[in-house]
Amino acid sequence: MSLVSCREEFKSLFVTPLITALSCFPQQGGNPVILPLRNPRPGSRDWDENILTMSTYQQKIGNFIRELRERQGMTPENFAGFLGTSLPEVNRMESGDINFTTEVLGKISEVLGHQLVSLNYSTDFQINGGRKLSGSITTNYSKNGSVGLLCASLLNKGTTVLHGIARIEEVNRVIEIMESIGVSVIWTDKNTVRIQLPDEFTMESINVASAIKTRSVIMLIGPLIHRLSGFSIPHASGCKLGKRTISAHTYALEELGVKIKTTHDDYQITSPGSFKPRDIVMYEAGDTACENILMAASKIPGKTVIRFASANYMVQEICFFLEKLGVRIDGIGTSTLVVHGKKEISQEIEYWNSEDPIESMMFISAAIATDSELEITRCPIDFLSLELEKLKKMNLKFKITRRYKSENGRTNLVDLKVYPSKLVALEDKIHANPYPGLNMDNLPFFVPISIKAKGQTMIHDWVYENRAIYFTELNRLGANITLADPHRVYIQGGTPLKAAQIVCPPALRPAMIILIGMLGAQGTSILRSVYMINRGYEEIAERFNKIGADIRILK
Numbered sequence: 001m002s003l004v005s006c007r008e009e010f011k012s013l014f015v016t017p018l019i020t021a022l023s024c025f026p027q028q029g030g031n032p033v034i035l036p037l038r039n040p041r042p043g044s045r046d047w048d049e050n051i052l053t054m055s056t057y058q059q060k061i062g063n064f065i066r067e068l069r070e071r072q073g074m075t076p077e078n079f080a081g082f083l084g085t086s087l088p089e090v091n092r093m094e095s096g097d098i099n100f101t102t103e104v105l106g107k108i109s110e111v112l113g114h115q116l117v118s119l120n121y122s123t124d125f126q127i128n129g130g131r132k133l134s135g136s137i138t139t140n141y142s143k144n145g146s147v148g149l150l151c152a153s154l155l156n157k158g159t160t161v162l163h164g165i166a167r168i169e170e171v172n173r174v175i176e177i178m179e180s181i182g183v184s185v186i187w188t189d190k191n192t193v194r195i196q197l198p199d200e201f202t203m204e205s206i207n208v209a210s211a212i213k214t215r216s217v218i219m220l221i222g223p224l225i226h227r228l229s230g231f232s233i234p235h236a237s238g239c240k241l242g243k244r245t246i247s248a249h250t251y252a253l254e255e256l257g258v259k260i261k262t263t264h265d266d267y268q269i270t271s272p273g274s275f276k277p278r279d280i281v282m283y284e285a286g287d288t289a290c291e292n293i294l295m296a297a298s299k300i301p302g303k304t305v306i307r308f309a310s311a312n313y314m315v316q317e318i319c320f321f322l323e324k325l326g327v328r329i330d331g332i333g334t335s336t337l338v339v340h341g342k343k344e345i346s347q348e349i350e351y352w353n354s355e356d357p358i359e360s361m362m363f364i365s366a367a368i369a370t371d372s373e374l375e376i377t378r379c380p381i382d383f384l385s386l387e388l389e390k391l392k393k394m395n396l397k398f399k400i401t402r403r404y405k406s407e408n409g410r411t412n413l414v415d416l417k418v419y420p421s422k423l424v425a426l427e428d429k430i431h432a433n434p435y436p437g438l439n440m441d442n443l444p445f446f447v448p449i450s451i452k453a454k455g456q457t458m459i460h461d462w463v464y465e466n467r468a469i470y471f472t473e474l475n476r477l478g479a480n481i482t483l484a485d486p487h488r489v490y491i492q493g494g495t496p497l498k499a500a501q502i503v504c505p506p507a508l509r510p511a512m513i514i515l516i517g518m519l520g521a522q523g524t525s526i527l528r529s530v531y532m533i534n535r536g537y538e539e540i541a542e543r544f545n546k547i548g549a550d551i552r553i554l555k
Contacts, residue, residue: 131519
């Protein structure tokens, strides 16, 4: 490549698009850097400085790509295979010895499930903060319920119609995986899908790029062990929250005779072909692990007992769905489930997914952060009661105006009105626990709430290794948050927030609390690379704007 063409390549890479790879982790700090590119003469001092800068940044990008690959547990050989290139070429990439084109970076981003370069398809939010919210907002259908039900539909040889399926990126990835193995998934309405299984699953054509972006792929195991003697699924991903074990899945499935071998690239599953009911103690009360074993147990004739089971909302959703398929389940909502399985499930059924308590909590947090009076309807109260009790002790004024059932006929809903309040910090720490404790996904929403409360709040996020680190991103908006260790933060409340420019962290709930903070911050903020938010929230900018926010979508 000539010096002139090299300079043009550098310009197209670093000036026209916006590189976010070097600033995506909050602990590294800094907003995306746009390098100024002068227009020097070839051979001049400025020309040489530009070429040197290009070389340095290519090396940094190469190092970053290697780090992302290793975090995914992907070998260089597998990485080369996914990219359709050679191992020596991957080695050159990771050494920074090639001139990265935007096309190459886009393909790497797709394989690694992490956006390295922002092109036309990148989405940012511009938030004009400090505005009051008002009116009424309806809680949308559950994200976790949606992905669990999609996986559970693989149990039914008949046609399954699911209503209330969230139109979010996480659901899109799961549907792409299902379609790639031969399942017919057709959207028949905005939130309704019709699902028909194939005669034979084509696991060899599984969409790896979609599979590595979502931990939900692990829930394919429970249904598929009844249809396939052996298959592989790629390593699960999702939010970047440190090491997240699948031991609860493997230990429970192994109790049923399933063998799971973990390689660098995938999980290799061998089914025994025939199953006997067992008495299983869950290694931990994980939500997706419990869903997985519920699906597996549903097609084992006899009585399978699941002890130390999660009773969280998405697990109850799967129980309700399985009952609709004719599987009797005792103990729903408790830590001991008894599944009376059936050898075959083949029904023409329709089922309604219920609403998302995490989204209800998000709107409660947003109302508090903006000092607003806001009605939030269709809130699943059984999974918000403890959160509301904590808020009541913090002096939040709210009122439940109506109680009723969800469309599934099982989930209890309420309409809730939140009023502007002068909050005070709790003396006790705020921490999550398995249901019926404070929901782990709701814990981050107490960060913007605590910023509004007079006094000091300690939030203990003991479940995830890295999530509390992301809470400190709100310091960029003027918050006073001290990281005590990777699990605990101290928040000094009462500090006014100001506008800032921040790149979304690679975790759903931390990304959302930054958006909430920006809604309450005076001035115009920019939230970059909001794929993580779109992964879990449907049309969130448009919905906030309908209740008084001012969010502009930048593409």
